[in-house]
Amino acid sequence: MVKREREREHSLDNYMHKKLRQGMDYHTVLDEKLCEEHPALVEKYKLEKSIGGGGQSTVYKAFRRSDGKVFAIKTVHGPDGLFEARLMAMLEVSLKGLDEQGLVHFEQLIREEPNQYGEVYHLVLELCNCSLHDRIKYKGQLDEEESAKIVIALAKTLKRVHDNEIIHCDLKPANVLLKYPRPGMFYVPKVSDFGMACWMEDPWNECGAGTWDYMSPEAMLDGCYITASDVWGLGMLLYTCLTAICPFPNMDVEVVFKNARKRDRSLRNLHHNSMDWDSIPSLSARQLIQGMTELDPGRRFTLEKDQAGPPLPLKRRELFCFILAIGDEAWAAPDASIQQSLQGFWSTTSLLL
Template identity: 30%
Template sequence: MGTEGDEDRRVIAGRYRLRTRLGRGGMGVVWRATDELLGRSVAVKELSQDASLDDTDARDRRDRTLREARAVAQLHHPHIIVVHDVVVEDERPYIVMELIDGGSLADRIAEHGPVDVAEAARIGLALLGALRAAHEAGVLHRDIKPANVLVESGTGRVVLTDFGIAQVAGATTLTETGSFVGSPEYTAPERMSGERTGPESDLWSLGALLCTALSGRSPFRRDSLGGILHAVVFDEIRTPAEAGPLLPVVRGLLERDPQRRLGAEEAERMLRAYRDTG
């Protein structure tokens, strides 16, 4: 993770000392911290508070956040970020996670350009495994994008992180309050249309992510939010020529009809076939 340089010496829940800010997003701030009880470095996500909410709504929002974070903490997969703890300090939720020594896929693309087909297949397989594990547990990620994929230095391990707007089966979610939260360039058309979504929506986002990894640019990038929405829902989808032998996978994941969209199991089979045969 990159370091932004801001420092904070607060201690959360009597054991997690916040040290350096690693990043900021729509859902909060991520800190490098020390677990002083166990003597290890961790990442702590401090979730933002909405000053416009009254006490009841703020409490409901906090409870939903904690419920969803606890559900994610039950996920055990080598390509899903490990959640160590979920705590509340001064009525604000904090999610304590493993600290990944490395940057995001978005940072990697910005610094070094697109990845080759073999690396894209490797990343795709890792994320498909992570998504299958989450979906089998009833958890939808809903914000798959390069910034939420970490690549560990040295090992190259791919880690899906930031389940901050995840949806848990059977629960009213943090984002079901009349506002859209997510990344439009990577959001499935059925979500854009306000329809109830399922695992297929995460797979669309993976297809868009693979396009970005291979070409350096999302196929749905436009100059305005309206342009992005129109591109996702209506425009011809121009998959990158760089995808080469992975084009069938990318096109299958970017099928607008979720009923016809390529499933995770078939996408894994196709990517493995490429990896094994080159």
């Protein structure tokens, strides 16, 4: 009985695939290659080429058959695709009219019927021009004006994400996509890839979720994922923008963090000694990165108006609040004397006022 039922299901699958082949106009090699593995996707979208991926996912550039509109489609094997789609859909609704530009637009979710290829979900997303990683690889070190604009935009978006009780857990240049609204305008940095994200009330219960080079010490060593972990990632991302290198190249980051923790409290930011500060001319930029990458998350800069944990010197708190206060009337910018001291890196933010 069971064998007969399986044969019937197999025959039905073959019939559906045959019908799909007969009724569809294929235009690409990828369509032909993936029509049996992802029939629901190929039925609605024409797949042009693979443009990225890693782990359990692949990203394609595709055109919607109904109107020819172009999208990026992230194909995820396993239930993680459904979780990521739900997060992105919720954030898009929550941020409507606020900072939704800072997130990659989520169009729809396509689910394949379970088959021999397992559970598969396709996230149809806004197609951007390139990633921040691509930008740095092409241009090298970014100047302080461009870096300031990037960190302002990302800090604001992350604050909105945290307000929705979500921690990204994998902030890095490859997960920041750049969209040029039109020729001659500055690009919009967009946070993408929520595949490693978690809820604040239900964080990861294991060490090492995320990307090793940009992972915070508490996530790597303790399996602790908090909003300060995203601030660490943002600080290391800013460091990469200004230096065009990873924070700890050719080093065992875990050993660096463990050694720093063992030292006297006054030397607990020993990991900063392993970073290339000579490539960052602005003292203010160095202070910002150092404040965002304190080994102790309680002393790290936050995305909140009020500083949590042990108080930092007033000037350092206000320096960071200043960059987050751009365009936000709820947070007051520092007084004139402090603004006057914001040379180099911080002076570039005047372009956004």
